[in-house]
Amino acid sequence: LLVENQRPKGSCPYLFTWDGERFVLITDCLWSSALGMKLAHGVEMPFDRQHNYLVIPGDKLKPKNGRYEVRFTNELWEAPYLDQAELWVVDHPADVEVFTNARIPPDAKEPFRLHTAKQKRVPKAARDHRGRDVLDVIAHRDGHYLGGFRRQRYVGLAEPHYLELDLGDFSLGDLGKAKQVMLFLTGWIWPTDTSGNVAISQDPRFAGPTGVVGGAQPPALLVADGKGGWTTLLPMMGFMSGKMQTVAVPLAVEQFPSKDYRVRIATSMEIYWDEVMFTVDESLAEHTLKKLSAAAAELRYRGYSRIQQVSPTSPFVHDYHDVDPRPAWLPVPGRCTRHGPVAELLTAADSQYVVMSPGDELALSFNELPLPRPGWARTFIFYGNGWLKDFDMNGSAGEAIGPYPFDGMKRYPYAAPESHPYPQFLRDYLNREDDLDRFWNRLGASK
Numbered sequence: 028l029l030v031e032n033q034r035p036k037g038s039c040p041y042l043f044t045w046d047g048e049r050f051v052l053i054t055d056c057l058w059s060s061a062l063g064m065k066l067a068h069g070v071e072m073p074f075d076r077q078h079n080y081l082v083i084p085g086d087k088l089k090p091k092n093g094r095y096e097v098r099f100t101n102e103l104w105e106a107p108y109l110d111q112a113e114l115w116v117v118d119h120p121a122d123v124e125v126f127t128n129a130r131i132p133p134d135a136k137e138p139f140r141l142h143t144a145k146q147k148r149v150p151k152a153a154r155d156h157r158g159r160d161v162l163d164v165i166a167h168r169d170g171h172y173l174g175g176f177r178r179q180r181y182v183g184l185a186e187p188h189y190l191e192l193d194l195g196d197f198s199l200g201d202l203g204k205a206k207q208v209m210l211f212l213t214g215w216i217w218p219t220d221t222s223g224n225v226a227i228s229q230d231p232r233f234a235g236p237t238g239v240v241g242g243a244q245p246p247a248l249l250v251a252d253g254k255g256g257w258t259t260l261l262p263m264m265g266f267m268s269g270k271m272q273t274v275a276v277p278l279a280v281e282q283f284p285s286k287d288y289r290v291r292i293a294t295s296m297e298i299y300w301d302e303v304m305f306t307v308d309e310s311l312a313e314h315t316l317k318k319l320s321a322a323a324a325e326l327r328y329r330g331y332s333r334i335q336q337v338s339p340t341s342p343f344v345h346d347y348h349d350v351d352p353r354p355a356w357l358p359v360p361g362r363c364t365r366h367g368p369v370a371e372l373l374t375a376a377d378s379q380y381v382v383m384s385p386g387d388e389l390a391l392s393f394n395e396l397p398l399p400r401p402g403w404a405r406t407f408i409f410y411g412n413g414w415l416k417d418f419d420m421n422g423s424a425g426e427a428i429g430p431y432p433f434d435g436m437k438r439y440p441y442a443a444p445e446s447h448p449y450p451q452f453l454r455d456y457l458n459r460e461d462d463l464d465r466f467w468n469r470l471g472a473s474k
């Protein structure tokens with residue numbers, strides 16, 4: 028019997044930062060912009076450019092020789108088209124923690140926002156869908172994740188499950204005057220892919236409503252209705268775009284129908300919560316935000332990080348310093364960006380971008396800023412925009428790197444007379460091809 032462990036073949040490139048001693052994994056990038064991805068048979072994801080705002084805790088990014096070093100690695104069977112990359116430096120009082128309003132699906136009408144949390148509150152009680160007390164699991168961000176649900180036949184799909192939180196009594200004591208609650212939910216998600224989504228949508232046992240990710244119910248927020256039942260307040264609460272991210276969910280106290288202040292986060296996606304906390308009536312803390320473009324950026328071949336999963340509910344964590352240079356994926360037809368300096372491609376969202384092949388890494392260096400003022404601390408945000416394509420034979424144009432996306436394309440894949448607006452960019456930068464012979468030779472040579 029041969030057992031092959033399931034691991035993602037596509038989902039997103041990885042972001043690593045230099046923490047003073049080594050490169051550490053922060054999270055996934057460009058997660059929500061999968062070109063040609065299908066949510067179900069015949070249901071395509073939007074193909075617009077996507078914006079990513081990824082929080083990097085201050086202790087995970089320290090300067091090295093006057094620069095902040097960030098690594099963006101493409102380790103799955105996919106191609107990122109990274110158009111713009113910036114490091115945002117947020118200085119703030121040391122006693123607040125910084126979050127953003129980023130979530131999946133993004134709300135195009137909602138501008139990017141920071142959130143801060145000063146007095147973090149732990150729910151009074153937490154139970155899972157089987158009635159187990161799970162407060163200890165979700166009370167701290169400690170890499171101890173809440174599982175306890177059955178996985179279904181397809182990656183990313185779980186049995187319907189929920190986390191029930193008792194936030195306390197908003198009619199009494201120090202919570203008695205509360206008007207606005209902000210829930211901060213941190214965790215990781217195992218994504219579905221096109222082939223899985225298409226299969227689920229054609230499988231009557233699992234198919235969900237059309238247009239819903241892989242037939243699964245994305246997280247919804249319910250509140251106790253005071254009559255022993257539950258009311259859905261937010262059918263799409265939003266979820267994180269990968270590993271170890273936080274979703275901020277605003278909730279007005281007056282939205283509770285009764286004095287029962289319990290909420291449920293219900294989903295059938297494969298989501299593992301690490302920490303759930305909330306704040307009450309906090310306004311955005313004083314802060315400064317500076318945006319840095321890369322002082323240098325180099326595209327090069329690197330290989331594949333060793334992957335570790337410490338427990339069945341933990342995310343897969345990549346070890347940057349344990350790398351296998353052998354190719355892991357079959358090359359895909361099409362041209363990628365030539366290796367070498369590429370900083371000029373990353374300064375603007377202009378449809379002139381860096382196309383990476385599997386095994387490539389982008390080394391980004393940003394000039395260090397002076398230390399924050401006394402009593403303040405620093406948090407970083409990696410801002411990136413562009414597109415991503417999984418090489419999935421069930422996806423649209425999922426068998427090749429082209430056609431090359433651009434702002435304003437009317438569909439994907441597009442066809443003549445639509446064409447990329449910068450043919451010279453395509454000629455000058457996209458002139459590297461992975462060839463099949465080299466792939467097989469490399470595999471052979473490694474034995």
Ligand SMILES: [Ca+2]
Nearest residue numbers: 110372375379
């Ligand atoms: Ca660009």
